[in-house]
Amino acid sequence: MTARELISTVPILQPSDAGAKALRLMNEYHLTQLPMVVENKYVALVEEDQIMDLEEPEIKLESIQYNGANRPAIQEGAHLFEALKLFHEFKLSVLPVITKENDYLGIITKDNLLAALAQYNGAKEAGGILALEMDPRDYSLSEIARIAESNDVTLLSVNTLTDPSGKLEVLLKTNRQELHSLVATYERFNYTIKYIYSEEQEEDLLKKNYDLLMNYISM
Structure with a gap:
């Protein structure tokens, strides 16, 4: 653009x-x-x-x-x-x-x-976000994408950021909310998972907080 x-x-x-x-x-x-x-x-x-x-x-x-x-x-x-x-x-x-x-x-x-x-980052598309952490020399986009594809996950965007310690954070925006199997596969290939975010997780958290509130009110 x-x-x-x-x-x-x-x-x-x-x-x-x-x-x-x-x-x-x-x-x-x-x-x-x-x-x-x-x-x-x-x-x-x-x-x-x-x-x-x-x-x-x-x-x-x-x-x-x-x-x-x-x-x-x-x-x-x-x-x-x-x-x-x-x-x-x-x-x-x-x-x-x-x-x-x-x-x-x-x-x-x-x-x-x-x-x-x-639009470029897929931010408007539904899907979970997964962040990997690694040394810059270990970064291989082709391997990261291949592992995602093997789990039937499409990478909508890939962004990288080098933190002050020199570690590389690789941020993956995916087309899937449920990422447990993808996370397990990355871990099997010795990738470090920095964090995961999905709308599904947020909904679960809201539901748990709501249930806790209702339990408190009914006490």
């Missing part, structure tokens, strides 16, 4: 706009940043904090000093993972999308980015 496919349309700011107008638009659209555009060219990303620092709310945005740090943007053909990197790096609430010629196309919002990531 490319940046262009994630575009949302929000109002743009002009250098001649007053700070008060920019704050009103940010409040209306629940954003802390809005793009400044001149003749369809992206100029800067205006921050709420910059406007609050103005001496008077009617002072024009052109009076604010902008630099390279105020111009985060992403090319229209870039992958959404690049957008995620920029959101994190610049602590953004929105990310302008531009062409190679710096023509402004629109913005990516956090909501749009999270929705796209949820």
